[in-house]
Amino acid sequence: MSRAARLGAFIVATLLILAVGVFIIGSREYIFGSTYQLKAQFDNVAGLAAGADVQVGGVHSGTVRSIALPHQPGEKVTVFMDLDKATHEIIKQDSLASIETEGLLGNQYLAISFGSAGQGEVRNGDTIASLPPLQMSELLKKTSGILDSSQQAIQNATLATAHLNSVSAKIDSGQGTVGALVNDKVMYNNLEQTTAALHDTMLQAQTGVTDFQENMEALKHNFFLSGYFKKRGYEDSAGLAANKIGGLPQGTPVKTFTYPAKQLFGGRDSAKLKDQKSLNAGGEFLAQNQFGFAVVVASTGMEGDAQKDLVLTEARAMVVREYLVENFGFDDSQLKTLGMGKQAGTNLDADWGSIQILIFPAGTQIPADKPASASSSPKTQADSPVQAAAAPTQRP
Amino acid sequence: MSDREFTSVAGMSPPLPEQRAVPMPSVLSSATGLAGGFFEWFGNLGIFSWQVLRAAVTPPFEWRELIRQLDDVGSKSLPLVALAGAAIGAVLSMEARSSLTRFGAKSMLPSAIVYSVVLEMGPIITGLVVSGRVGAGIGAELASMKVTEQIDAIEASAINPYRLLAATRILACILMLPLLTLAADACGVLMGWLTQTLAEPQSLRQFIDNGFRGATFNDLLPPTFKTAVFGLIIGLIACFQGMRTRGGAEGVGRAATNSVVLASLFVILADVVLVKFILVVFP
Structure with missing residues (x-):
């Protein structure tokens, strides 16, 4: 191989490596595809840096071009981003930009949510709405608050357990009514007998009532009493x-x-x-x-x-x-x-x-129908004047 | 030379008592001599650089010699540089793997390899390897031409030796170093992937995708093209050391050694300044 050919091969090969590198980075930065620019404003970008990924629906679809601090204290930090033209159909006016973290301690990236179907399309250079970033420090603050209250709850539970413990100890040692109930076999037996007797009594009473009802029905049709019901005109x-x-x-x-x-x-x-x-x-x-x-x-x-x-x-x-x-x-x-x-x-x-x-x-x-039956209707009539009298007193 | 003269003069000098007073001024004079030598070296380097620059920008240009030097510095260094880059990639992969696993960040391994190879290891390893191979070669070649008076002969035949010998070599170093760095980077990343995939299979595409996550041109181009400065340093110092050689074979050896030592030293020092410069200018 001649000197020139060797040199040429070397130069071509290394420049090819350069081209590959440039294309790998270039495709990540969306320099070679057609893009459009959007803006989002945040109070705090939580460490987001220029060059960070922009993800739409979790798919890498653009890059953060630059981040500009505001000129006045009342304004917000503006994030400029380049987005792949293909995302133009899913990002709408109501899409939200939020700053997310890869894993717990990973890089920050910008996530943009899908827009709603009916919303208008975004134009190049538009500003979309944003959500404030979730910061580790705030998360830790919340967590510590939760820990405090759960500690209190645990203390309460401990106290309650102690009380329960003393109560059950008393029951176990036969103190008090429940203790006696649990520990005294005689009382339990008595109670059981009483319950059984009560049950029998109830059954007998039920039978008695049924019999009484039948007797009453028979009485209505009895020769001596049927005249009363006939004269009255109705039976029930x-x-x-x-x-x-x-x-x-x-x-x-x-x-x-x-x-x-x-x-x-x-x-x-x-x-x-x-x-x-x-x-x-x-x-x-x-x-x-x-x-x-x-x-x-x-x-x-x-x-x-x-x-x-x-x-x-x-x-x-x-x-x-x-x-x-x-x-x-x-x-x-x-x-x-x-x-x-x-x-x-x-x-x-x-x-x-x-x-x-x-x-x-x-x-x-x-x-x-009025809820009250015929027998109680005079009572409700008697009630109403009271209510009428009470009503004016309620007025100021 | 001056040392030898001094000892010979000292040998003939009067008895000890008088010599007693001498040590202090002697240390002082040697210190001033050293400082003087240091500044003299820089001054000569400045003059040399100026002469080379003036020769380089005025026609006629020595195209054939340039191509010969490009080949010498570039393609002939490629195997060495590629091997060094591959070794660095493999070593980084193995080392980073164990330490990242300890921190539970094994998924960051591709990024760790790609970023460390492209940002720093590739450029500095290329700079040091080339300063060893090319610096020694240029230093020894020019030194032997100098001591055998070939340079004087070239000058006598109305050809500017700065243009023919120095400018072509320095330009070759400047042009070839970035390209060699790219080769070292590519070999480092590939070898890093190979080492990684042997331990834990992963596709090259995923490795590259993860590795270049969040990468920008500022991560690739400035670190690569800063090696042009390394090339300038290597070429300039090697040519300078070679062309100011005095003495015979001993001088040639000294020139070669000095070329390598000084070139490596200045490459590392320049890297400190360049990294800071890149961080400021390309954030």
């Missing part, structure tokens, strides 16, 4: 509240049927139907027409005991409802009852009160 008082509503709804009824109680019922204090045929006009109307809902409203005159009359009106409304439901076809969940008790003025004592069937159009709100 529990059904009185089944379809009751709390009061008349807002709005005017489409149709009203009014009957004097004397015409319908067998006695002044009875809910037994006498002339149920006269209810048929109302029942046919309900069966043939569309309506929102209907209420059977019963009331009495001013004669007699108010409490008894209230129960009586509820019973009459229930009995009328039952008759209508049994004899005419319509949605019976739409027929409600309302016992009004004594109503002065509207009813003549001679009529024993009245029965009204009020039919409301579709869309009328069905009033809810």
Whole structure:
């Protein structure tokens, strides 16, 4: 090999090494690809240096070109970075720049989050928002705070354990009720016997109650007592509240049927139907027409005991409802009852009160039943003046 | 020479009492003589540099001699430099491996090897190896030409010996040192990878990728091209020592030794200044 050729080979080979080195570093610095520049501002860059990586979604996609200190105290440190053109489609106006550390003590790098789909694209030279860097010193401060509070918690736990220890020692040595319970076999046996006896008693009581119920049912149908229930007009008082509503709804009824109680019922204090045929006009109307809902409203005159009359009106409304439901076809969940008790003025004592069937159009709100039953409703009425009296005192 | 004269004069001098007073001035004079010699050496070097520079920048240029020297300094040094670089890479890999494992930072090994080879080990090893091989060669060659009066003959034939002999060698050193450094770097990094992958298999691509993480041109180009200064130092000192040789074969040997010693010394001292300079100018 001639001298010149040897020299040439040497020069070419070493320059090739230089080129490889330049390209390795150049590709890391994105000098040869097309790039665009972005800025981000931080209060503190936590040791980030020019030339540091910029990662987008964890992928190395650019470099920190330079970092400029602010000119005035109130401003922030500006980080200039070059980014690969390919990232232009994922970095949007709402992307966030943050300074991260590789591992615990590694190099700092800048991470940029993906933007949202709807956001506008960034332009060359734009500034994107940033998150303050997490610094080791702050992390340590927080950690030490956590350690302090956990130390306190451990002290509390130790104290509690000591108490528990003393309590269990007392129990173990037979002090106190629990101690006696744990340690004294006799007491335990007694308790067990008592519990067993109690259990037996309960079973017997249950049997007794069932028997009593059956006896009562039999009594209702007994020759001597059935007259009472027949005269009363209904057997079970529990059904009185089944379809009751709390009061008349807002709005005017489409149709009203009014009957004097004397015409319908067998006695002044009875809910037994006498002339149920006269209810048929109302029942046919309900069966043939569309309506929102209907209420059977019963009331009495001013004669007699108010409490008894209230129960009586509820019973009459229930009995009328039952008759209508049994004899005419319509949605019976739409027929409600309302016992009004004594109503002065509207009813003549001679009529024993009245029965009204009020039919409301579709869309009328069905009033809810009052939570209190018929027996306690006077009490709630008594309550309301107290509340009314209390209300003004609350006002300043 | 002056020492010998002094002893011969001392041999003929009057009795001891008079000589008693002499030691103090003698030490002083030898110290001043040493200092004088030191400054004289630098002064001569300055004059020599100026003459070489003036000869180098004025035509005609000695292209053929330059190419011969480029080959001598460059391609013929390549095996030695490549071997030295490879050895440094292997040693660094083994040493850094054990110490980085101790700190739990084994993943930093590629960076540690690449950065130490490219930043410092490659350049300084190349500088020292070349100052040994080329410095001795130039020093001995020029010294023997000087003592056999070939340089005088060249001068007599109206050719500037500074242009023909010194400028070509110095320029060759300046041009070739960075290229040799690149070769040393490449061998060091490759050998570092080879040593690493024998202990713990790792692909070359991953090694290079990790190694050059965060690297900038400031990490590659200034350390590489600072070796041009090493080349200037080696060439200049070797030529200077060779061309000022006096005496016969003994002088040739002294010139060769001095070339190597002084060139190595100045390369290391210059490196201190250059590293600081690079850190300031290319942060």
